[in-house]
Amino acid sequence: MSSKLMRVGTIYLPVSNPKLSAEWFCNHLGAELSYMDEGNNHVILNLAQQSFILIQSEKGTLANFNTINDGLMFPFTFEVNGIDALIQLHEELQDKGVTVGEIEDRGHTGRNFIITDLDGNKYDVWSELSVDFKEKYNIT
Incomplete structure (x- = not known):
């Protein structure tokens, strides 16, 4: 059986503070900011030819x-x-x-x-x- 799935498009990562985490990923790992919602509840980054969504989650998740x-x-x-x-x-x-x-x-x-x-x-x-x-x- 051949798969019609082409790639993983997005990886979701739980973070307590998406804006602060986005700065960390950009400054330390070379990510590029693609989108930040008005409430800073989620951020989209481009990193290593992949999209990552940093999504605000409960502390400890x-x-x-x-x-x-x-x-x-x-x-x-x-x-x-x-x-x-x-x-x-x-x-x-x-x-x-x-x-x-x-x-x-x-x-x-x-x-x-x-x-x-x-x-x-x-x-x-x-x-x-x-x-x-x-x-x-x-x-x-």
Whole structure:
């Protein structure tokens, strides 16, 4: 069966203060502000060729969840092009005061580290771009 779904268009992230979180994503991760509603209840960002909606949620609501075997799991993983890019981003984020985990070897290709946003949401960063993405955008 071939899927007619083409891509994930938007990812929704719970945050306590969309305006403040948008500033954090723009200043630290290079997101671009696309839209902010008048009440500041939700913000649309463009980041990593994806739309993210930061939506005001109850304090303590997180996008992360726990699995039976591995514990904490992330809603998605950002990808960078290689270990050098991963190390450089890790250092840049540390210099900006962003909470980042250590660079890890998780037993698979590449290396990873974790970013934590203002609300405590954790996001994974991996040093390997997907093959399909590399082919589509002619990245070596």
